[in-house]
Amino acid sequence: MPKDGIGAPTKRREDLRFLTGNGRYTDDINLKGQLYAHFIRSEVAHGQLNSVSTTAAEAMPGVVRIFTGEDFVTIGSIPCGWQVTDRFGAPMQEPRHPVLAHGKVRHVGDPIAVVVAESLAEARDAAEAVEIDITELPPVLDMKAALAPDAPKVHEELTSNLCYDWGFVEENKSAVDAAFASAAHVVSLELVNNRLIANPMEPRVAVGEYNAWDDQSTLYTTSQNPHVIRLLMGAFVLGIPEHKLRVVAPDVGGGFGTKIFHYAEEAFVTFASRQLKRPVKWTSTRMEAFVSDAHGRDHVTKIELALDAEHNFTALRTDTYANMGAYLSTFAPSVPTWLHGTLMAGNYKTPLIYVNVKAVFTNTVPVDAYRGAGRPEATFQLERLVDKAARELGVSPIELRRQNFIKPDQFPYQTPVAVVYDTGNYHATLDKLIEISDHAGFEARALESKARGKLRGFGIAHYIEACGIAPSHLVGQLGARAGLYESATVRVNATGSISVFTGSHSHGQGHETSFAQVVADMIGIPATQIDIVHGDTANTPMGMGTYGSRSLAVGGSAIVRATEKIVNKAKKIAAHLLEAAEADIELKDGKFSVAGTDKSVDWAGVTLAAYVPHNYPLESLEPGLEETAFYDPSNFTYPSGGYGCEVEVDPETGEVTILAFSAADDFGNIVNPLIVEGQVHGGIGQGIGQALLEHAVYDDQGQLLSGSLMDYAMPRALHVPFFRVDHSSCTPCTHNPLGVKGCGEAGAIGSPPAVVNAVIDALHRGGYTGIKHIDMPLSPARVWAAMQNS
């Protein structure tokens, strides 16, 4: 067994380039003869676009060409990758999404024209001279108001601003209603899941290049899934076949969902570079990112829980309005539906569930997946509601959860919302959380806070997640317009080193380290002999990319399958070299031996024979040692865990300080615990950001008030404590070869309700018992106002 195999907390190999300034991010790429694109964006939320006059600007120094919506009327619409069917069996309303606005602008930031010039400064200067005539229209902002019969329409060609009205499971609706009618207790809560902006630290960048000699276009872009961009942009927008289009996503500075989607800027630079026969580069400014990167969350929900006299959950009913923004971003329709409704059982045995979701168009930036995507929204509702139920019933929130948990011997567990959890042990993660958060010592700490005039509170949340998205046949039935497998090619070189080509993309997750550990473990050679190659459609097999905590569960499984093929073939070669039967060959620690003998050949001996086949069974075996596998999972994976937060509230100011945060997760088997721990830390950081700080706020004219890092409060080092993280409660996934579940989103899913529950606990302990809920972010102003109104 190599020391850097599965389970080893190996240091990340990618760190060496990042720590020395040798990373290669998209903005570091500069091509010979490159032009610069500057996007002119709408400054109003909703308006009739009467004219765009470029005459004066075209005469400015350095200007090569100015593009407007007119240039794109015959070009395809930016496509949506998921079609949801509504409660009545009709497809969702799906408006056209032009590369550049034509006829109308629909949100602040909607691109209207692009100046392409010799330098960025010249492009920006000339943009000042482009004259745009817009007649402002009343904006549609509030989701419920958007559905009024007389509301202005975001898209004239649609019948209303309703994208879809989705019910799940529709057949359960009357049984759910009946259960509520006969319930001993009903607890309800209205809440907002605040609109967020992902803000990966690297803004988006796109560079388009066209080579006439082979009629080949290349797009360098900040993407989590270059193959998906190639498919969407090539097939649906620009009509470029895959073999004439290469998409490269080099080092990418964080994604968090917002770099999954296909964006207009990618199509633009590719299109313009073909028109102008010169490379065209666009680099987003941060303020531009605020109004052009897809936003996240933005749900308004009413949720109700029915309980019997013994406090068993008997039914759950939710009613959610989900903001789509002005256009349908790539996976937007799936987020409030299949990534949200299917998780409403949480960790509980609730037998009857009905979820209604109305997706609404508004004059705001499109909303799509952000770390967790639908699952944080489901967990937040449920875990806030269970806490409220415990408070209203006068029981312990820990015991109420424990009583209603699915028991460890009940797996596999069929929920009433379609999914089957394969494994889990919620009692174990909850027990571990209680231990690592020193819950037993809380009362003493609360007294100490009280002595200092502060209110201390403790809150927990227990989440379920569906990761490793997902079986293609299933997602196809649910409306996905893509398969969700992953592929890998394992190329063994003559001297035994290995290049692994994967369709998963790494943008902080450390795949180059952990994927190498998997292959090293299977063959028994050091991971240092293995390279992981990703991010370029020209040299990797088809890929569906990195999102939904799927890389190891799906992409890693494809690597396992390809490596198994390699090992099988290598055993045949070894059997020939050792003059033994293939069935007698054993592979251990990088050495093939004949069982029960001292005859052996090492890894490099076999790989050399594959490429120098002088003594080789050519009649039955091809030379070479390279294999490809596609892996399509049979189910989602279901990570789960208990999160605990301890806060102090200053009753004078309403300021919340997080004193401790603990997480006990079940991620199944773990390949690199160092990386897993880091993923949890990062998720918790973002979840605390959502709970206390972050909020994308529009005014009543549709102007984004939190439109820069001066205005949008990102979590900083001061806002968080050291975290206590445990992943010793492990129930391996039963249906993928690694037994892994995925860890990328958990922190962002479990932490917001834990924080809010802790603040409510602190306020109640301080005597503010009238406070039922405070919407995120729990800013000092909101907490203070709630205390005054209590």
Add this chain to the structure above:
Amino acid sequence: MTKLTMTVNGRKMSGTAEGRTLLSDFLRQDLGLTGTHVGCDTSQCGACTVHIDGLAVKSCAVLAMECEGAEVTTIEGMANKDGSLSVLQQAFQDHHGLQCGFCTPGMVMSAAALLQDNPRPSETEIRHHLEGNICRCTGYHNIVKAVLAASGQPVPEGVTATD
């Protein structure tokens, strides 16, 4: 365009800049030192932090012209002379203090300046000092841990990395 000379990472380097050229753009575009990153436009994120005459400065908030004759150090100049990682850089790797790597150059430059002024900073002092550097990946846990470790201080429990 005006000719401009400064000492960068110990080497005298020249280029041309407009009056409005920012130091961050000059380093990236003219000198090809792309290790310095630009993550925002309001001097909030700190990814572009470099040292100018020994002080940690956000290079997006300085005009290149202001640095005529200055001593500038960027992330490319932080490793030991033999190319191995410095103590601080090594601590970032040992404690998994980076994920996507985009904020990392600024974090290292900012933390290096802290350790120069305050060789044994407390956890709170580290968190205060890094207030001007935003990381979206790590939740700061392992960054603070790395700075504590680099200054020879005990770190909170967690997974211990191996080679």
